[in-house]
Amino acid sequence: MSLLPVADALKTIIDAISPTKNEVVPLSQANGRILAHDIAAVFDQPPFDGSAMDGYALNATDGQLGAKLEVVGISAAGEAFDGTLTTGQCTRIYTGAPMPKGANAVIMQEKITRDGDTITLEDDVAAGQNVRDKGNDFALGDVLVGMDTKLSPFHLALAAAANHPTLQVRKAPKMTLVATGDELVPPGATLQKDQIIASNGFGLTPLFTHFGADVKDGGIIKDDRETLKNELKRLLDEKPDILVTTGGASVGDRDYVKEVLEELGVDLSFWKIAVRPGKPLMFGTKGKTTIFGLPGNPVSALVTGTVFVVPAIKAKLGQSPQHMVVQLPLTTDMSSNGPRQHYRRAKLVTKPDATLGVDPNMQSDSAHLTSLSQSDSFVVQPPLCKGKAEGELVDVLIMPWAVS
The missing domain is CATH 2.170.190.11 (Molybdopterin biosynthesis moea protein, domain 3.)
Structure with missing residues (x-):
């Protein structure tokens, strides 16, 4: 089966998304929320010369x-x-x-x-x-903040000055995040033979929360087919907006997630993407719930969570699903790429001439978290891209904490 290109996978995801409903919150609870309607001026400010x-x-x-x-x-x-x-x-x-x-x-x-x-x-x-002059700051009828804006402290100060004590915002998408695997134990556990610490949720939860999701920890499910089916059924019955699983998405004898989801009535749109890392990724829907099956390897989970799940969250909130991608010069040579689009770990650097560049990390192990922790961006390397030399421009997906 041929692998689905990244752009086609993203289009399939976004086409399946419908925005969440709205709710009214006080200004004190609106920071970071997504505005669901324009904030308009109801008087002139200042109201006099x-x-x-x-x-x-x-x-x-x-x-x-x-x-x-x-x-x-x-x-x-x-x-x-x-x-x-x-x-x-x-x-x-x-x-x-x-x-x-x-x-x-x-x-x-x-x-x-x-x-x-x-x-x-x-x-x-x-x-x-x-x-x-009267109306120098804003005038009656002016649009002060446009809908779908992520509200900042500066926006809220303006809303307060315009006498808006409450704002209508998008409801945060309800998301459930669950890990699968016999080998997984939570941080703090005493490791036994053949066990590893479950780390994915501790990266994915703040990632998804940053973009506006309300994330619930669904725990760890063992690699037992009936247990997995019962637990996933229970979680789907809760009808979250988004359900994300990690692990069990590949083709191993104990990778049951795909077949169990299908048995539970999930309409899977695709499985396996031409992306690196993270090829064994699933996407589907059941009723109002959007389902992602992410790989279990931690770098793969975090990369695919960034590339595919974050745009779905943003679309749920009525925002543009586009990533922050800019072109920057390489600060070192970069090797060629295979047939899958590679999200290569990278770090933004200030060059001696005070301009910005990007330093790609040549580590490609999908479980190598140290290299990911040293990254604040990804060089987006197209399929079959030849090697790039120092100074050449490349597309760079910038993570939000790199610019905050």
Whole structure:
């Protein structure tokens, strides 16, 4: 059976995804959530012409160097001057305070001398000087933050200033993550003969959580066919948005995941991808649940989780499923590639000329976690790509923690 190209596999996945529903949350719980509707301005900000400086408000027709003006009041934030300025008058004004009627400029307090209720200007003043116009920040009806934006602290500050105490966001996709394998034991266990520590979930869970999934640990299932079938049935009956298994996806005598999923009514769209590492990857659906069967080798699991599962999470949340891929020059030579698209472990580096490059790791063992832990990106090497020389541009998939 021929291997499915990566691009075709991703299209199949995205075509099968429908976005989650929405929910309303308070601003205090909205950081990192995906906005489900535009945030619009319901008033002008500032709602009046205001001062951008501590100083004196005046009409610019009186604003000549050496002019003397009478101070007739004070305009402070929350306590505006009530009257109207006439020729030769000014008011003391503070940052953020409303401009008095009749005034159209502010001179900084450092550029006057004051004697009692009279000030002398030490500079010329132009109309609009040091004035924040009404609606300068945003105006009624402006779209402040667009839907499908991942909300940051800066977005939330703007939403608060626009008087939006709650926001409508996408519900986090409910995801269940389960490992399979007789040899697996949790971290902290005393290793017996032929056992290894189950590490996949400790990388996949924060990876999927970072992109907005609500991940439940489904534990470790032994390589017993009936046990596996019963446990996977139980997990599917809970109807998560996404179910991810790791291990048991290949063709070994005890790799039961594929046939068990099919027996449980999962419609498998593909199995085996032209990707390296991670060829034995499954994708299917049952009702509202999207199912991924990832390889058990830890690097393969984390690479395929990044390349295939993360776009599904983003699509569930209404976001573009595209990865952050840029072109960067190699800082060393890179060997050729075989018939599968290779996500080669790599690290971003700052070159001596202060520009960014990428250093590919030549380690290709799908269980070699040390090399993965030293990586913050993947060089995306197409099938049958010839070797690349230092300085040549390559596609680089950048992980989010590399730029945070």
